[in-house]
Amino acid sequence: MRICLEAASAAPSIHNTQPWLFRLRDGGIDILADRRRRLEVIDPQGRELLISVAAAVLNARVAMLGCGWVPILRVFPNAAQPDLVARITPGPAAAPDPTVRALAAAIGRRRTNRRPFSDLPLPDPVVTELTAAAAAEGAVLATADTAGTEAVLALTRTADEWQRADPAYREELAAWTLPPRGRSDGVPAQAFGPQDERDTLPMRDFGLVQPDLHRRNARFEPDPTLVVLSTEGDGRLAWVRAGQALQRVLLTAAVRGVAAAPMTQALEEPLTRQLISDQAHNQYAQVILRLGYGRATAASPRRPLAETLIAEPRSAACRSDVPS
Ligand SMILES: Cc1cc2nc3c(=O)[nH]c(=O)nc-3n(C[C@H](O)[C@H](O)[C@H](O)COP(=O)(O)O)c2cc1C
Structure with missing residues (x-):
């Protein structure tokens, strides 16, 4: 679970807002949108916010596959919690194939590269x-x-x-x-x-x-x-x-x-x-x-899980979305 959460945190996000929160739940991971981090001027609808959160979802899925568990993904699993974007639970065990292993290994080294690229076209x-x-x-x-x-x-x-x-x-x-x-x-x-x-x-x-x-x-x-x-x-x-x-x-x-x-x-x-x-x-x-194709570029920082991992709700009575 820690590997999946670290992978999710490594996702790209608009202006590096990292507009996500995580929750461990029912043996899986809940990934929530943190709307307090929406960019009101360029993203009034929260479109780029959800694209960013979903990038974190993909990373968590790939990491879970890389760890040998087929992820079961439910998108917007609870109508009462509109900010709960995805619930990912480990399904059957399966050895990761070489493609999955390569994608999982790339999670930590992927960067947004704003440098000039060479004139070489993509094959x-x-x-x-x-x-x-x-x-x-x-x-x-x-x-x-x-x-x-x-x-x-x-x-x-x-x-x-x-x-x-x-x-x-x-x-x-x-x-x-x-x-x-x-x-x-x-x-x-x-x-x-x-x-x-x-x-x-x-x-x-x-x-x-x-x-x-x-x-x-x-x-x-x-x-x-x-x-x-x-x-x-x-x-x-x-x-x-x-x-x-x-x-x-x-x-x-x-x-x-x-x-x-x-x-x-x-x-x-x-x-x-x-x-x-x-x-x-x-x-x-x-x-x-x-x-x-360009020279390697510097990494941008990430919030630690201590900030993004929120507690499991104690009872149905106090279940709610992220406070605004
Ligand atoms: C939906 C979306 C839109 C983005 N738009 C831009 C952009 O217009 N210009 C840019 O330089 N980076 C853009 N980025 C990249 C982010 O700034 C970058 O992911 C963030 O700063 C974290 O850095 P990293 O990708 O190197 O980890 C965008 C990222 C996302 C997810």
Whole structure:
């Protein structure tokens, strides 16, 4: 159980908010959304919050499989507890296969890599494997062609400009990037990454609200590989699918030595998200990823289990969701 909880904690999350809580229950793990950590400005619906929590769910599933137990997953198992996103209990024993072992081993070394990538394209078999990883979790991973990449970059630049100009965005960004020393959440300065010297790749500027910080520029790859992860439909079940698919894609990428960085500004603005989605066919864009080969990057901190593991409710009478 400890291995599964540590694995869940290692998941990526929007602005490293780590919006999850864990509970040991009925021999398994409950994973809850902690809505106090929702980003009100860029994520009013809690879409990216649930994607983040679901990434933690996937990690816990993979860790349980890696430990030799087939996980039994129930999503939103209790209508009376809407913040209880998943209950994962160990099912039958089964020796993990090499794929599971590789994915489990990648959980601790996966990072968001905001550095420039090399000009090397991703080999077709790797793209196929990443697409299959998303499909296995019920999502679609589409690799943008040249025109698609230009369009997604243009929409991301537009959304990025809107966000930068919004004082509420800057205030929210400050809350998650100006950590007092010793803080175990938020994005630390060593993980910010440089800005593109040609202003083509709109990397999210985590140093925007830190005037004293020297913000580096760098030359980024001229033809970036962008993929869009989409789900059929939108809403909390689709977001939980998207988060698990995202994390299965990210772990598969890590196994193959592929660096990855979400770049989601355009999906946080309704107008640009609509233009990237294919709503006529009920397909909703959930995450945009930049993929490639780059130098290793620094780890971001995680909250200890002492903060995220909450006590089992003592009786049905005091069962409730996370206090707000
Ligand atoms: C839904 C979602 C959206 C994200 N969007 C961005 C983004 O736009 N730009 C970025 O640099 N990182 C983005 N990230 C990555 C997080 O900032 C990162 O996961 C977090 O800081 C923890 O760092 P780690 O992934 O290296 O463990 C996103 C992550 C998630 C789950």
